[in-house]
């Protein structure tokens with residue numbers, strides 16, 4: 001992509017990475033959101049999914065949230081006041097985004113590993129989503145750390161797909177979020193997380209170059225560098241911050257305007273404290289080359305869902321879940337500046 005061609009995209013990337021703001025990931029597929037709703041005792045039907053998501057899109061989140069990633073079903077829905085969700089968001093200066101991958105598929109010859117589906121129809125879908133009001137999009141790859149994984153093939157195939165996706169998204173006037181998620185599952189330590197993250201990020205950036213992707217109009221969405229969920233020793237927030245910044249500094253060009261972390265199974269408090277710690281350290285070390293913010297799903301939603309269920313059952317006052325959605329977003333916005341007070 002030539003310079004100049006993408007100035008509109010760069011402007012969108014810059015709005016998404018505005019200081020003190022982050023992204024709400026609310027693009028769970030019907031199956032994934034269904035598991036969370038069912039765990040909370042609710043049915044997984046369109047009406048309930050819509051009502052649940054409305055809590056966030058009408059919560060007054062615009063001072064902490066720059067963009068919201070939607071699932072395709074939601075992009076076309078209206079609120080209970082019959083206002084398109086896209087308009088509910090844009091009225092608060094929140095940019096609408098869209099998940100464009102179609103989930104994971106087994107990777108041939110690599111047991112337990114995956115690539116991501118959706119490249120065949122991607123261009124047509126991106127064009128349609130852009131017409132529906134989306135300004136940015138997300139593609140998720142997942143890499144698993146095990147004794148002999150991720151394999152070189154999994155790293156290479158996923159990096160290639162992420163870059164192909166990013167190039168297509170930009171050609172369709174959408175800012176791509178590139179998400180090479182390193183899964184939290186496993187007992188690996190922080191050093192292994194660090195070396196795998198490094199390999200994965202280097203492969204992704206090399207492929208972005210190869211596919212002529214405009215880095216200034218691309219955002220990265222990684223997991224923080226930290227031990228797996230079953231590791232015998234936990235890392236302190238300061239260790240996570242140091243390891244994460246070391247890896248980012250080595251691998252991610254400052255031309256990429258934002259590193260928007262996922263929460264990947266961390267608790268709400270952990271995700272916020274780690275993000276805050278990363279920003280505090282980056283400010284101290286003068287190494288804030290990118291916006292270091294959030295694109296959290298579960299870490300912005302878990303408590304809100306519980307409260308919303310309580311509200312529906314008459315066990316909590318109406319409106320409380322919206323207040324909570326806005327308060328959790330504000331706490332993470334503070335963390336994205338290194339100003340979180342727990």
Ligand code: 13P
Nearest residue numbers: 025262263264296297298
């Ligand atoms: P989590 O923050 O729950 O990991 O969700 C972020 C996301 O969008 C995963 O693709």
